[in-house]
Amino acid sequence: FDQLDGQIWYNGAFVPWAEAKVHVLTHGLHYASAVFEGERAYGGEIFKLREHTDRLIESGRILGFEIPYDADTIDAACSELLRRQGFSDAYVRPIAWRGSESMGVSAQKNTINLAIAIWQWPSYFDPEQRMKGIRLDLAEYRRPDPRTAPSRAKAAGLYMICTISKHAAEAKGYADALMLDWRGRVAEATGANVFFVKDGVLHTPDPDCFLDGITRRTVIDLAKRRGYEVQVRAIMPEELEGFTECFLCGTAAEVTPVAEIGPYRFVPGDITRRLVEDYAAEVQPKRLAAE
Ligand code: PMP
16 A cells, blocks of 8 residues: 555655655554544545544544644645545545654654545445445454543554454454444444434434544434434443344445344345435535536
8 A cells, every 4th residue: 555656745745655654663653642534535525624634633632742733734735635636536544643753652752743645445345235234243342441542532542453353353254343332332333433223213322432423423414404313322232133224434434234233133224225325415515506
């Protein structure tokens, strides 16, 4: 992935893709002092760009550092890079990390770096399986207690258990894994939030120890616009048996129907289908008709 064509925005400059490197003694690599975002551009515009940029800056603050660029500068860098890369639909990955000026847990004087890369990532899950519903395993690892890790930050360190869980699921032939939280409640997948449907009502876990996804909030708005009731609440795994539909949502995953979670089965129905469509319509740039 480090040899693609194009450019990467790196600390204020546009550099050739293959030259956007870090030193092996980078604090972010050794101690996970890194935060990132995942954004998608549709029709040449990045969906909810400012919300992502604000979350990036806030994630850095939660880890104790200030990204040395303001939100306007970061937004402009993302938009200009999208234009330079020449993509209309693409995935956008800003990442901020502590640099390599000193080694050790404490890194008070290390510089804070910011890079942005943009590439084409049409489908997060296998496109053929996607509308039939993907299959999820139940993960062994649990989302940590917010007193154990800064769970509101989109921090690289929190993804260690996601990669382990996703690899374990893939080794068993599943597309992804559903993670419980530290209390044993249903939490989220390894890179997306989860919703369930029962008797025409949507149910989704309260994001009190995992990422409150921007897509999750968008889907709640879309569901309410359709007149659906949305219950944000604690969901126990024993309840999975009673739900009829299930889907994941996230910037990369968009709205993806789920057919299986471990022993439980779901059938993508009208509500899931409508939300897949409503989300696809919502992400398109709202340009005033040129007359
Ligand atoms: N949870 C996790 C662990 C994620 O990685 C993501 C993707 N960023 C989400 C939820 C969904 O967040 P968003 O809708 O903001 O992309």
